[in-house]
Amino acid sequence: MxxxxxxxxxxxxxxxxxxxxxxxxxxxxxxxxxxxxxxxxxxxxxxxxxxxxxxxxxxxxxxxxxxxxxxxNVDEFKPRPGMAVLALALTCAYFLVMQLEWLSFRWATVGYVTLLTAALFDWQPRKLPAAIVSGLIMGLGLTYAFTQVLYVDLPS
Amino acid sequence: MEFLLPAIANVFTPMPFLMMLLGTTIGIVVGAIPGLSGGMVIALTLPLTFFMESTHALILMVSMYVGSTSGGLISATLMRMPGTPAALMTILDGFPMAKRGQPGRALGFGIMASFAGGMVSWLFLALLSPPLAEIAVRFGPYEIFSMTLVALMLISAVSAGSMIKGLLSGFLGILVSMVGVDPSSGALRLTFGVPDLETGFRLLPVILGMLVMSQVIGDIVNINQPIERVQTSFRSMFMSMNDLRRQWTNILRSSLIGTWIGILPGIGGTTAAIASYTTARNFSKTPEKFGTGTEDGIVAAETANNAAVNGALVPLITLGIPGSVIDVLLLGALIIHNLTPGPLLFQDSPEVAYGIIAGALVANVFMFIFMILGTPIIARLMYVSRAYLIPPIIVFCVIGAFAQGNRLFDVWIMLAFGVLGFLMMKAKIPTGPFVIGYILAPIAETQLRSGLMVYDSSFLPLLTRPVSAAFLVIAVLTLFWPFLMKRRKAPTAPAHLEDE
The missing domain is CATH 1.20.1060 (Taq DNA Polymerase; Chain T, domain 4)
Structure with a gap:
């Protein structure tokens, strides 16, 4: 080395x-x-x-x-700083749409989780259905769990 | 016994039992998945406990602590990646044994050792805590200040690598904790005219950012990191009587080392495992076998890291001194639930203090049963792609950061601290000292200023009051402990440990 x-x-x-x-x-x-x-x-x-x-x-x-x-000089694998920047940009957009009240927590989360999961899988088409399911579970499921079961306030 | 037996019985009532089951299971699974840690899951759980009874919340979190420390064994053995830092030494013998075709045996030894270490150290927790708290309840503000100073000196002990960087991180945490209204005079400090900063940086956004979000950003950067696997078969997961006979001295010695190191501030499970492993190797008749897949190495490392968990709970619940970063989070949980960490906990809320002790016992027993039965399933969960885990973790961070103050400002603060924590990690500046400084500095400041009010503005009682003076001496020794250890460790550490 x-x-x-x-x-x-x-x-x-x-x-x-x-x-x-x-x-x-x-x-x-x-x-x-x-x-x-x-x-x-x-x-x-x-x-x-x-x-x-x-x-x-x-x-x-x-x-x-x-x-x-x-x-x-030897790396075991290639780091992906670009992916982190993309994830941070998506995260900022996620916060902004809630702050500006363009979308509720529920739909903002569906979109965010779907997009971020797809991005982390390098936009592979065969992973897209799983990303959408993950987004729906997180957005709809968490909204129900936190507002109807745990009574925790969610953004917007 | 007056409170302990009812507390143990209480853990078996429906809600606490559910919390214990949930906590231990989640802890084990999270501990087994590389990239996730016990600290992360406990930080994410904090906002969910707002509406729980304090005892239930603490039982949940202590069970997660016990579970995550044990779960690290699975990925250390099967993937050569420690799920938790405390499982670092388990890799040295666990992975070679698994690769040799005996993953079940390696895991069986680790699980049994984890259980034994947890049980021995629990005895110390149950026997030492009440009398210690009884003594500590007589302490005044200067004694509490000195005690907190000891805990702040943890910063030096948890500063893996450069102590200067650890102190830098700690002082940044102290400074961040000063933002907002001064609790003694009501004056606004370090707000720079920003109205949102008048309430200060809240606990959850800061902790979730520093401990969870920073790690998530790191995980995204390293998303291509390859994972080494071994073929898994889980036959013979139980130790035989012969194995037990051969290992009992190792188990006892490692339990005592782990418990003692756990009790010492800041020297958590990782150091306990290293010290215990090195001692077992020095005592062994076949030291050359260490690092090649010997049972002795797995037992020493796993016994000690689990023993350290209960050991670290002793100063936490009796003196309010956290033994590790996870203990700092438990301290934060007590504060969030309006409980006074330290000796007053036994006086004001004995059900919580004894609930923690009872929870640790039952969680340890359940950990043993769950790991023996559930390891084959957990082994499959470990290989779930991080791409599925990262987005939900970020969403939980958002909910947690928002929940404490119902402000999106806190969510941005969480993200900002996440980026800061990631940059600090890239610069090899540890984030643990930041959290310690952030949580403990306000306690130290309030007590010192209360002491000055009580003793007519005199600092002298800090040195003339024996308990306060003793803690000050311990604080100084704690600060220099890493230097002393470094000097002592150099000639004895086995060469192959340095490579790891």
Whole structure:
């Protein structure tokens, strides 16, 4: 197995994001007033948490640049990031149609489960009936179970 | 005994018994399916328990915990994939034995060992918990703060790989938990002017996003991952008397190791299995057989990981200190049901505290029966394509995230935390510490500030009160425990474990 060293980009990216979150939190927590009942007040924990988050993120970046990572060139299988992006896009669309009240939970779920199942099977025509059945069971079955049996509120 | 026997009898009444059956069965099946985990199913179950009696809800979730830990054995043995991380060591001998044509024997040893480990550790749970809770009920805010600090130090213990990344994840969880109204002063914190954030990030959207949605996104990326199978035949699933005679010292030793490691904060079933496996190998007259399909290895690993489940319940129900990420979810369940985790549970809601203990016992017995009878069926369920499982899991996440506050905003929050959790996983930042920080930080903050109010703004009692000082020492030791373990482990760990 061939190995090489590289900078772990994901480590750096996450650390930068967390530094930004830490700075924003620290700025916001700085303006919180003191409490009259005890000396530390509501800002102490968020402020300390923000500073530690920033410090640890800087450490992660430092380690990523200094030490790097060992990357294997051989993958046992081909990852499908594109499929994950498609699934996330479908999921966002699913939430949106409910938020905008274009479809009820029942029909939005039928459509979403059918489409996502078909997509995960690479749109194979022979899997389509199973995807539709799965969608119907989830959409109609769950709506009945949650509203008629468990009395749990569902979106829209 | 005054409460325990009625609690055990209560588990056999219709509703609790149904919950126990359902929980154990779902737990075993989910534990057996790679890509799904006990933590995921317990997180998904939380919103369904809103309308249940607290005791029923806790029995359901404890049964899922017991079942999922045991179910991991099946996929570890038949597919060379641990259904749960705690079954990692079972692969080393379970899969080679199954491949040699003895899957039934490998599973039989694993099931028997799981049962024995669960029973021995249950004795400790039942005997240790009530007196410990009786002592802990006298603790004040500083003692509870120090205790919570010990639990927060779990972050270092559950940080597989880089401790810095574990701490980073933990502090992010702490910061996320601070958003919204400050419980002590009523001031708004970290809301950035967004009105929807005034109620803070609710428990379920955050947990479902971090633990379930992130895993689902990972599963979609890895949907092409091939699965290695062995031909399955399930004859001879029972251990003979001779087998039992040969294994009883191994079972007892592994049970004690598992229970003890379970009781220690943050060092869950996986570490218990590794420690027990390594010890069994060191004690063995034929250590060279470990890793080639020996019964001793399966028994050591499975006994210990199941023993750790009940062991971890001891600090959870007596002190409110979770022993693992799944215990953090149980802690969350107690909070959702307006119960006070910790020693007060025995005083205020003894039916729940003893219900958890009784549920763990009956679930362990049912797990044994169900796995002996149902493993051939579960083995078929394991090969159900993930394409069928992923969409329903996401829909359950949506229902769960929505149910707590009836807002679609929470559903978006769940998705956002799912993406964040996935990116963290890609960067090898563990998500477990995030959940621990998120749940425990508000408890620690409230207790510390209450202590300051009680003791005239003085921090000194933290060090002068003996119990508080003792917990602070334990917290420091817990923080440095992984370093100590690393130094001790290096010369003794068998080489083939490193490959796994």
């Amino acid at each position: 061939q190995e090489n060293r590289s900078i772990p980009v994901m480590d750096v990216l996450i650390a930068v994001l967390l530094i930004a979150a830490g700075v924003a939190s620290a700025m916001s927590a700085r303006h919180l007033g003191k409490s009259v009942l005890e000396p530390i007040g509501p800002g102490a924990f968020p402020l300390a948490g923000s500073f530690l988050l920033i410090a640890l993120s800087l450490l992660v970046i430092w380690r990523a640049v200094r030490v790097g990572t060992t990357k294997s």
